[in-house]
Amino acid sequence: MARTLVEQSRGQADLATKTDALLDRLPHPDARDAAFERRYLSHLAAKHGRLTIYGIDLYRSEAEWPLDMAYLSLEATGSGEGAADAIRLATGAGREEMADAAWLATFTRHQTDPTAAYRTRSVRADLALVEHHRILLRGQAGSGKTTLSQWLTLAAAAEEPVEGMTYLWGRVPFVLPLRALTRHGERLPAVADFLSAADCPLPAPDGWIDRVLSAGRGLVLVDGIDEIPEAERGRARTWLRDLLAAYGEGNRWLVTSRPTAVRDDWLAGDGFTELTLSPMARAEVTTFVQRWHRAAGPGAASYEQPLLDALRANEDIGRLATNPLMCGLICALHRDRRGFLPRGRKSLYEAALSMLLERRDRERDMGSPSGVELSEDAQIRLIQRLAYWLTVNGRTQIDRERAKTITAEAIPAVPEAHAVGDPDKVFAHLLQRSGLLREPTAETVEFVHRTFQDFLAAKHLVERWDIGLLVSHAGDDQWEDVIRMAAGHARPRECDELLRELLTVADSADGRATQLRVLVVAATALDHATEVSPDVREEILARTAEVVPPRSPEEARALAAGGRAVLHLLNGPGDLDAPDALHSVIAASHIVSGAALPYLARFADHPDLDVRSQLIWAWPRFDPQEYAEEVVVRLDPTDLRYFVPGDEHAGELLRLGLRPDLLEIGERVSDEALARLLTACDPVFLRLRRAGKQHSLTALAGLTRLSSLVIGLNSTTVWSAADLPAGAPLAALELPAAWPQEGLRHLERLEHLHTLNLWRSPLLTAGAWVQLAALTRIRTLRIDCNDLAFCPDGVTLDNVKTVHLTHDNHPELDRLVRLFPTLEALHLTARSEETVDVAALAGLPGLRILRTGHELTGTEHLPPAVEIIT
Template identity: 60%
Template sequence: MEPALIGMRLASSAIGPMLKKLLVSDGPGAGLPGPSGAIRLSSLVSFRGEKRTLTEKDVRKLAKTLVERSSGGNGEPPFPADETEAVTDALARTLLALGDLDMDDAQAVRLGHRDLARRLRTAAPAPDGLSTDSGLYLESLTEWACLHILEFFTQRSTFVARSLVEQTRGQAELLAKMDEVIRRTPRGDSRDADFERRYLEHLAKKHGRLTIYGIDLHHSPDRWPLDLAYLSLEATGSGETPVPDETGPLREQSLRADLALSRHDKVLLRGLAGSGKTTLVQWLTVSAATEGGVATGARANAVATGARANAVATGARANAVAAGARANAVAAGARTDAVAAGARTDGMAYLRGRIPFVLPLRALTRHGERLPAPDRFLPAAGCPLTPPEGWVDRVLSAGRGLVLVDGIDEIPEVERGRAREWLRSLLDSYEGNRWLVTSRPTAVRDDWLAGDGFTELTLSPMTRTEVATFVRRWHRAAGPEAEPYEQPLLDALRTAEHVAQLATNPLMCGLICALHRDRRGFLPRGRRALYEAALSMLLARRDRERDMGAPSGIALDEAPQIQLVQRLAYWLTLNGRTQLDRSHAESLVREAVPAVQEAAQYPPEKVFTHLLHRSGLLREPTEDTVDFVHRTFQDYLAAKALVDRWDIGVLVGHAADDQWEDVIRMAVGHARPRECAEILEELLKAADAAVNRRAQLRILLLAATALDHATEVSPEVRERVLARTAEVIPPRTPAEARELAGVGRLVLDLLPGPEGLSDEEAQMVVTAATHVASDAAIPYLARFAGPSALQARSQLMWGWSRFDTEQYAEEIIARLDPDELYYTVTDDEQAAALVRLGLRPETLDIRAGVTERGFACLGPLLPALRGLRLLGDHDGHPTLHALAALRLPRMEDLMLEVGPDGPPFRLIAAAFPHLRGLSLLLYTDADAPWDVTSLAPLRELEELFVTAGNVELTGVEHLPPDITIIA
């Protein structure tokens, strides 16, 4: 039933006074007393506060009258008659929730009656068992009631007076914002804003599509919209948590990788080949381009009204206010459009107004040239647009840039120091921008950019949930013909260990999906077999199965094509490059063609064109350059070429070079038994000759990892490699632990059990095992689930998200000693598992992945909580509202991540009356001082810890005199 129809049945003249009973009347004035000047709804309702005139029973009678009168009359009843009592009870609870909303009358009016009704329905307990008709009727009746309630608010004298005061304040703030916008747009030049719109549109088109490898079979396109294909991954950092905790250095911090720059201005992001680093750069670019269009529109309007801004300087303030109001309206309209057009960029609003500069180092230095100055950013990155003179300098000087430096590892090691100096000169010249640098994990040392203020994060391997999500998206993108293969592959990922071991990053997941469909549900075993099958699919079967014949006039089998393209891979790897000039690539193929019998019958230039356009392995980033579609294929083919040439000295000579790690592993996989043994023996000798422990550890781990790729190797050589690897176990630092985990499940046979380990050693070996991407780690970790140190138990808890939820919960979580342990819950499955196991933890650490459904599962655990952490990328305030209704009696410690506007102190004080410790985390500077006066009722509060940049606390004198404040 629509609200309009309800209004026809309910005469406003009769029902209006009835609803007005819900509210109290105040005297004249602006209603400014109080710390914030706001009049909260809880003080305006007549069933709460000092002016209480209605009881809860009265409100229920009022609801009954509303239901009876609005559902009466002729025509079909709006809902089943036997649900009248349930509908009445639900409406009463909804109206009573009016007193629980943490807002004032002005805020309610700004919301509008529909949004206010939604807030009421959210705050009220959800009705159970109502039919669809009853639910729709209740929604409509609530909206109609809210329409009258807002009308009453606007008629209050205090509302009108305070609205005028707020309007005056708003105009002053608007003038200040306009002045800042004009300051950031020198000389009122509209050319900058016009160019920015064109530039952002160019970036959105250039980076807005993503290649999904292998999906280009059977008439399917090989590139898909980024917002459909992108999968947000987690990134972890190994620094100490900024929160005081009795456990000392706590576990790694985790956050969504695409939100890392919302917390940190400068980030060095590490990730393995295929882990999604470049895709993340694309996502940030497109998100900034989408959000940036909003701010660009506002700036263009500000420039257009530059003359009015000049009037401010000459004293014409009124005109400036009017002009500012118009600009604000334009900006508000632009924001609305952006929300409609860019809702897909969930959580990416922090990029609003940022101008991205994508700087792929592999392309910028392919000729060994100097890295570009800002005025050369666009042409160096291949952008065809010509900006106004000095535009890049103005953007960076204003702190509006998003500088994305992709691929430190893709330039030769000797050039990386020069790249760091180039980056430092930019940092010294331009403040306030956001900076992201990507690299393979071991390309640069841990503190390579630490002195420049960079936070180091590492992309995590995909969890089983993320892999399942990727598989579903892949099959949805591939079309109806792929649908029958989706569920069998999901089943294989759960039951076939060799498949699950490979599905750790987007590239490998894409290949597995493509091969599974291409082979009608059968997959090769092992990484080498997977790549061989992928090459066969791309080189020999793709055109044939698409019935394309020989579109280039050349028909080559798989083997000769591999012989030719591996020449390119060999040259690139040997020279530390991932890209080469087209002319050079063509000359390499021309030299090789006469020796390849099947290809020798064709002109070399046609063979090269065929490889470039039909192999599926090569691409042209620009008109004059060539590279492989992914670095992994280059490494695989380079390893094959090195083994064919038997350049073992070249292999071992690069054992400490991070760019060669995958090449060496794959070379061991390509090698015959005698050759394999020789490579491994030479690696052990190289480890002995290493100049430091870090280099030695890297080479030993490389040997152990390579051992797992070998098809056949003598037992003696295997034992020597394993014995040498045991020398670096147990690991001594978290970084060493993660490096050991890179060996894979093999390391589980080397890690010691809990017996005889110190607390620190136990924590390190558990850290290593929880990073092994295999459920085979669960039985090993279960040995630590009994009595153990808090640090080890905390790491076991944190590792839950990397494994099968149910198995890990039953074998480890259920057996953990709960003493002082925070039970971390990162998603709804874990929340349900905690309850299903019958656990009753007194401390919970709830992360952003827990939805309303997850909180509903945790409901039975909440009343007994003594400690609670609400951390992650979500806004914890809605959660606090839900918890406030419970009035948790035992809650003593609360840790909350907040936004720049500050925490809801009043709500915290009301929800947790016996709080003893409060920690507030904010990873950027606060927008305004925080008034803690509302915490005065917490007389048991002993410690207030605040990490929020340079936040200023006011009202501290109202807190208990013996409280400890750390800010």
């Protein structure tokens, strides 16, 4: 009977979640809106619900797979709260409130500057919008930016909540690929034109998009800032800012770009958090390879394990398998060549082109379906003209008629194509059978991936020896890969000339950022080149050393693109101050090679916590066992929070006898591994990430030393307050989107709890406020300003002395004054840069501290004793 009651309770909770989401989808009384929205979401699910897996179509298998089966969740890193999340819970609370000695001993170091530590954090890219409503996501070509947009769209448009992605269900996605919106140089679309601009054929009711965005239900996905010319990016930012000014409230925004397309603070003033897609970690590569071979059919199974072994043993190939595109090509080539792989990036691309252009139809016994037979070389010579035009004009899409014209103009110089006699048939053959081109719309043509465009444009530029054109674009992010690949295509003397010219450009650069970019392009071109004279190589490395150490995390990541050669340029810990040491470690930790481990291990006992934190955050990028034995086992554990992303990492901590006091547990750690690790460590601080309702939190109940707990759960997870360790001195607690089944009332059993963070939780209903008011031990509270409107009249929390309030434009401070009449410290965290009027705070006679990061008005009304900290 008990089990039946529990299952019924869980079913009711799940039903309530779905019902609430359905109600959210019907904010407007006009039934036409609801009917259209259902059609629109179905259209998006069909359009974006499948993922192309490169190379699969060579083997009589489906080239596309359902996205919810094929999608691989990746990590993103960036500046953020990181491990200071729970520490911030205690900020502003007087030390006299922290009676627990373990709590004091662990967190005293962070009280003066709780945001200093752990500046770099790692999050699951598809869950980043849970916490940050506006994100600028950077990623290399092929890293999965567009696929992520597809996945978010599918999660929002699905008929039933997608496991782990419920936070988006009920939102309305608007997918805006900039390469398509600006292909004719026209103005970016007004809100009313979003659907037509994105080639959606459905006619929306008048004003529907405005009503959705005004209600804060939108998911706006702006894909590819880097795929429009640099001169047009300022116009795109103005367009985006206008949208934010009109519809910023409540909606979620994702803008994607290549890493160096826009400067670091390009959207920072508009409240955007910057994240960068991480290279695929070893576990992610393994998962991808397994899924690829499953998709390719029974005949591919025998190649799966040999490829995994090759990726582990062959570092050159392993370094290429860092994103979904390259992993897919490597899988296809490994099977196509019956277990043998080309060495180096250029050879890999050439083999891929051969596979797509010449062997594709032959392997599938297709004959000549277009009636045209062209050799691999003839097709490349024609297609590279299109790549050249697109690159020179700063585009990734071309009008179909213009593409036909360019092809027709190139045909006379290619005898095989000229012999066909009909340019239209040649163009149709290239479009339909080459495997390199596709039609996103009936009027446009693009490459199946930008990487192939860059590779073929570089080939054409080298054949023409347009070195002046290459060098003149040395500081242009859209040309970085083109220049690197040009070094690979060039003959030795040509390559030396190109590299020397790049050094000249670096000498004349008007800023350190441009100089660093050009030098890194030159340094990485060394790995692409077939042969480089020793003096040119030494000169490039010597000049790159002049910008070492990097001065910021952004510079560090840019420098890391130089590869293993950079490791020899970085100084050791004895020659660096703390900031330079941190940036050097960031650079080395982004060079995913076993060669980086000895350098990183030298910093394992560094006195600066930020440096050691970067070392532990880098663990997922490397082989778990090798990194644990070289780096993790040597770390000074003082105040260090250990990030444990998966079962292998948890196993390594146990195998090596490491028992950290501060732990962060990632989504890939199973309940069984979690229980073993927590039993062994009994941590003082724990941040627990969980996605999906299959996880259990029962492993927490036996903890005896826990002082601070951050629970990161998906809103579908069902759990109980009985899972919390009542016997531990739990002083600070952050609750997730999924509250315990019993609500807040059973938190009273936690006798030491004085700090509660609810800002990521569901809206506080009237009943929740009543339960919260009954928790009379709470001294510090973090909430969202939207919660204040739901507090019933007459409810006050006299016991709360410190409030952290996250707000949008105009927080209702008068409500806050009535709710917390004895408040002593207020911390305002804005999601925008709006000025805040704080005159209402004059009603708090005991207020002593006001901490804020934005401009205030009305301060003249505050008591003189109030200290304003900005």
